[in-house]
Amino acid sequence: MANTTSNRPLSPHLQIYKPIPTMVMSIVHRITGGALYVGTLLIAWWLIAAATGVGAYDWANWVLGSIVGKLVLLGYTWALIHHMLGGFRHFMWDLGYGFDKHFSTKLAKLNIIASLCLTLLVWVIGFVIRF
Numbered sequence: 113m114a115n116t117t118s119n120r121p122l123s124p125h126l127q128i129y130k131p132i133p134t135m136v137m138s139i140v141h142r143i144t145g146g147a148l149y150v151g152t153l154l155i156a157w158w159l160i161a162a163a164t165g166v167g168a169y170d171w172a173n174w175v176l177g178s179i180v181g182k183l184v185l186l187g188y189t190w191a192l193i194h195h196m197l198g199g200f201r202h203f204m205w206d207l208g209y210g211f212d213k214h215f216s217t218k219l220a221k222l223n224i225i226a227s228l229c230l231t232l233l234v235w236v237i238g239f240v241i242r243f
Contacts, residue, residue: 151188194227
């Protein structure tokens with residue numbers, strides 16, 4: 113049924129709410145979950161190429177070793193770590209802890225900071241071990 117009596121929306125939408133860290137982290141958690149599907153397909157492609165033969169493996173390494181490939185893998189690493197940390201946050205909530213407004217806001221901010229720092233750490237370790 114259309115709302116013909118006023119110009120107000122039928123239900124509150126993003127224009128009504130001020131974004132808060134917990135809301136943003138909820139949205140980002142869903143986005144990273146979707147991104148993990150694509151990244152996992154890339155990892156599966158790389159593994160299948162390794163099992164297929166030298167030509168396919170070299171081509172997969174070339175694609176993933178390019179600048180764009182490395183940026184995609186960097187994004188995949190961040191999405192994986194960010195989603196994992198968000199999963200720990202949800203697990204804590206499932207156990208009944210961390211519902212205080214100020215604590216959950218701090219935890220949401222910590223989630224983004226920790227995911228960026230851990231991603232950087234993983235990539236630094238990866239480059240150090242590689243050489």
